[in-house]
Amino acid sequence: MPDxxxxxxxxxxxxxxxxxxxxxxxxxxxxxxxxxxxxxxRLGPGTLYRTLQRLVADGLVxxxxxxSEDPHDARRRYYELTPLGxxxxxxxxxxxxxxxxxxxxxxxxxxxxxx
Amino acid sequence: MPDxxxxxxxxxxxxxxxxxxxxxxxxxxxxxxxxxxxxxxRLGPGTLYRTLQRLVADGLVxxxxxxSEDPHDARRRYYELTPLGxxxxxxxxxxxxxxxxxxxxxxxxxxxxxx
DNA sequence: CCGGATATATCCACATCGGATACAACGACA
DNA sequence: TGTCGTTGTATCCGATGTGGATATATCCGG
Numbered sequence: 001m002p003d004x005x006x007x008x009x010x011x012x013x014x015x016x017x018x019x020x021x022x023x024x025x026x027x028x029x030x031x032x033x034x035x036x037x038x039x040x041x042r043l044g045p046g047t048l049y050r051t052l053q054r055l056v057a058d059g060l061v062x063x064x065x066x067x068s069e070d071p072h073d074a075r076r077r078y079y080e081l082t083p084l085g086x087x088x089x090x091x092x093x094x095x096x097x098x099x100x101x102x103x104x105x106x107x108x109x110x111x112x113x114x115x
Numbered sequence: 116m117p118d119x120x121x122x123x124x125x126x127x128x129x130x131x132x133x134x135x136x137x138x139x140x141x142x143x144x145x146x147x148x149x150x151x152x153x154x155x156x157r158l159g160p161g162t163l164y165r166t167l168q169r170l171v172a173d174g175l176v177x178x179x180x181x182x183s184e185d186p187h188d189a190r191r192r193y194y195e196l197t198p199l200g201x202x203x204x205x206x207x208x209x210x211x212x213x214x215x216x217x218x219x220x221x222x223x224x225x226x227x228x229x230x
Numbered sequence: 231c232c233g234g235a236t237a238t239a240t241c242c243a244c245a246t247c248g249g250a251t252a253c254a255a256c257g258a259c260a
Numbered sequence: 261t262g263t264c265g266t267t268g269t270a271t272c273c274g275a276t277g278t279g280g281a282t283a284t285a286t287c288c289g290g
Binding site: 125157159160161166189190 | 245246247248249250254255256
């Protein structure tokens, strides 16, 4: 099992995290990221769609047919994680988890049940 | 309470986190980051020292006299967090914590005592 | 049918990053 | 004492990622 071939960018992780809950289209990803961070993190169209393209090219994400119920908005393009994409997201999330733990150890955050 | 004036870069947070445990010199910060991430995150001299300079310029970090015991290595330059720097680190760590929680909710990570 | 929000896509200027390079000082060792 | 590998800091440059503006097209409400 080789390392993550192309290293994951910050924006890349945001997108993977947004898609971890299921398939979604670009604009929804944008709103997810903004909502999750209370507006402090924003992607902007440039970063968002370029990042999606790169993730697809790297095999972390695939475009899927809009299998939703009624045929609402024809413009939307839906994406979902590949197994590879999911594992990349897990790996990055673990890393963040370790950094959060370190922050707790340093007294930066209220500690969340260490045991 | 104004927003973080200059937004914190990823490398910037790594450095702040390393300094959260107390004053340290650049090379030690480099090793701290590498150790914490099991070698997956590296700063490299370029990013490291440039980042330190920027953090100092932004008032998040100050250089301090080497108050350590014996006068060992004259080359080392020690830095520590300012109150502003600490609060920026707290803010960023909280954001990461929220992203980790989202990752847990999405089933990416083993859940750590939700209740 | 008209205007604003939704939705995607591309372009360009700017910031950041990573590695190479350089150089000085420390420590070990013969 | 001299030499060599490691520690430690600093700068430069090419490559990469980001953010915002711009451009369209579609959806929905009045």
